[in-house]
Amino acid sequence: MTEAIAIVTGATGGMGREIVVDLARTHHVYALGRNDEALAELGALSNVTPVNSDLVADLLGEEAPSSVDRLTELTRVDVVVHAAAVATKFSVESARPVDWRDALDLNVVVPAELTRRLLPAIREAQGTVVFINSGAGRGSYGDNIVYAATKHALYALADGLRKAESVGGVRVSTVAPGPTDTPMLEGLYAQDGKEYRAGYFIEPVEIARAIRTVVDAGPSTQITDVSVRPRIEVGDRR
Template identity: 85%
Template sequence: MTTEAIAIVTGATGGMGREIVEELARTHHVYALGRNDDALAELGALSNVTPVSTDLVTDLLGGADSPSSLVPLLDLTRIDVLVHAAAIATRFSVESARVEDWRTAMDINVVVPAELTRRLLPALRAAQGSVVFINSGAGRGSYGDNIVYAATKHALYALADGLRKAESGAGVRVSTVAPGPTDTPMLEKLQAQSGAEYVPEHYIAPVEVARAIRTVVDAGPSTQITDVSVRPRIEVGDRKQGAPA
């Protein structure tokens, strides 16, 4: 039986995902999940990283008969760390969002992490592992033109809080890491939608989010770090940028 520490990272090809994979690969064998095959190939060249090409909505929510590249992960007997970094964000107001917009965002941002966690709970319990949800400043507030994304992140807080209470007796630690505006393609797209100027150096470097996750994962055996906010050194609003996060 292997004693190698195992980590699974969703959204591994996103702006934060690669940094999270690289950080965890120093001490874990990381299964890096994503849809961008070119980026997955780059991750696969790293030591201690196994890339997994998957559409999580199809593979997890498509029904029992859906072919899934996740089967080898679901067969793991122990998992030490599960990081939910996969998410989508598109600006919508209540007026502009349609039912399909709500359902798409909720599926990816909330239902997928809930279902993947459920499927992996036996292995997480066996390792007394850690589940880390990547949230956002939008999980504690909202904007008129970013309501759908904010609503999913509010729901993700509820998911994390309830899971932490339900699994504490089994030794599973549950944490939320909530970055503010971070220099990622997702934020750049949101800024473009709003017409705001995008200045990368005004935002959090993704590597700093990965370091926050390291702090959570390395917490001592008698503790769990349940809620971490990662903010820019100078708040974006104080720079008159007005970028929500």
């Protein structure tokens, strides 16, 4: 039997490591990230190949060759999880064009371009593409418009890809976590000067479990949208 292959971006982030660990139980995982120490830890696991990659430079830049080139040489890819993202709070007043471009590049254009390059291998495997979205993808706040806009766009990307590729057997899913205990969320709280209480938020391993549900769906179905919420909503905490 041909070895199942998975590719995970943002593998060194708060959710990414748990996603890699879970998928490595049944797949050989190419774990993409920029933190050398975290990549080395992942590389020590069975069935994991760490790939140091600045995704924006490697996929959208003009330098050649890049660290992702070997991935496009794979003949089949069973799972792709797009977990890399950037989140910084901006209002319309405070954001500048570079802030919009930086967020859109990593959060939207990079997953679109990586998927495009991998499509032949994904089609060959009749694989599954998972986009990590956010509760912000269905709503926005005045001080978080840039991030929310990128996640709204990511829904459109996932919906369009699903419709374009379903006849060929490719499955596309959006997994949208609510507030999850990650360095990204901690950074947003710090930006607001708010107290961060890790116990209030979703544990990253729960996002990996949600992705496992998507990946293990039966051959006649696809789980297209998964919303993962805290057991108690943060705003309801007393």
